Amino acid sequence: MEGIDGAGKRTLVDGLTSRWRDAGRRVTTMAFPRYGESVHADIAAEALHGAHGDLRSSSYAMAMLFALDRAGAARDIRTALGESDVVLLDRYVASNAAYTAARCGQDAAGDAVEWVAELEFHRFALPVPDHHLLIDVPAEVAMGRAAARGDADATRGRDLYERDNNLQRDVDAVYRQLAQINWLSPWWVLDANLAPSLADDLLTA
Numbered sequence: 001m002e003g004i005d006g007a008g009k010r011t012l013v014d015g016l017t018s019r020w021r022d023a024g025r026r027v028t029t030m031a032f033p034r035y036g037e038s039v040h041a042d043i044a045a046e047a048l049h050g051a052h053g054d055l056r057s058s059s060y061a062m063a064m065l066f067a068l069d070r071a072g073a074a075r076d077i078r079t080a081l082g083e084s085d086v087v088l089l090d091r092y093v094a095s096n097a098a099y100t101a102a103r104c105g106q107d108a109a110g111d112a113v114e115w116v117a118e119l120e121f122h123r124f125a126l127p128v129p130d131h132h133l134l135i136d137v138p139a140e141v142a143m144g145r146a147a148a149r150g151d152a153d154a155t156r157g158r159d160l161y162e163r164d165n166n167l168q169r170d171v172d173a174v175y176r177q178l179a180q181i182n183w184l185s186p187w188w189v190l191d192a193n194l195a196p197s198l199a200d201d202l203l204t205a
């Protein structure tokens, strides 16, 4: 499940999971970054919240932290694939591709996407997803949701990426390009406003 910050990924993952479980399917969900479970994710979170000075400005360092977090979950993902009907991931490698490409700028975006795929799928041997689900929501709406949530949750607050509206718009554009070319596997673009009924469609697919 992919989309910019505040798009509604967690909400939709939770909704789909309960619908599919109610229908008798074995569903495993995981969310990346694995905050609190992986040292790499926690260092990334510190950087996103303003620690580590220069590190936060390095797209390479951030992408590597997110990739190492996922590499540590590779075995769990494979086990889940063997034991479940559906493995539903709240963000995965495409997040790293989209955010890193957006951070690198248009001229280097293609190289960034290729580098992330090579690193994560080849070097770290993470499984390639069968499908990507992209939440189609106007960037302004998602940014508004992320801002409202950040204001409401004093313990979390908005991180550096969430506060960067230009970055969010650029990430949105990269996601749409990845969906258009069906990067690595078919991409299903979900209209966020139609989420409940789409969940039924997905169930029968």
Ligand SMILES: Nc1ncnc2c1ncn2[C@@H]1O[C@H](COP(=O)(O)OP(=O)(O)OP(=O)(O)O)[C@@H](O)[C@H]1O
Pocket: 003, 004, 005, 006, 007, 008, 009, 010, 011, 012, 145, 146, 149, 192, 193, 195
């Ligand atoms: N369809 C919707 N309509 C209105 N509000 C929504 C909808 N889906 C989610 N929200 C709200 O928007 C906020 C962000 O949703 P959610 O946490 O699911 O997004 P996310 O994509 O997982 O965000 P992030 O990537 O930043 O963690 C939450 O407060 C949630 O309740």
Ligand SMILES: Cc1cn([C@H]2C[C@H](O)[C@@H](COP(=O)(O)O)O2)c(=O)[nH]c1=O
Pocket: 005, 032, 033, 048, 063, 066, 067, 091, 092, 093, 095, 096, 097, 099, 100, 161, 162
């Ligand atoms: C998994 C992952 C995430 N990111 C970015 C996307 C978000 O802005 C932040 C943190 O994620 P959250 O959903 O808001 O908790 O990090 C990334 O750049 N690369 C990744 O692999």
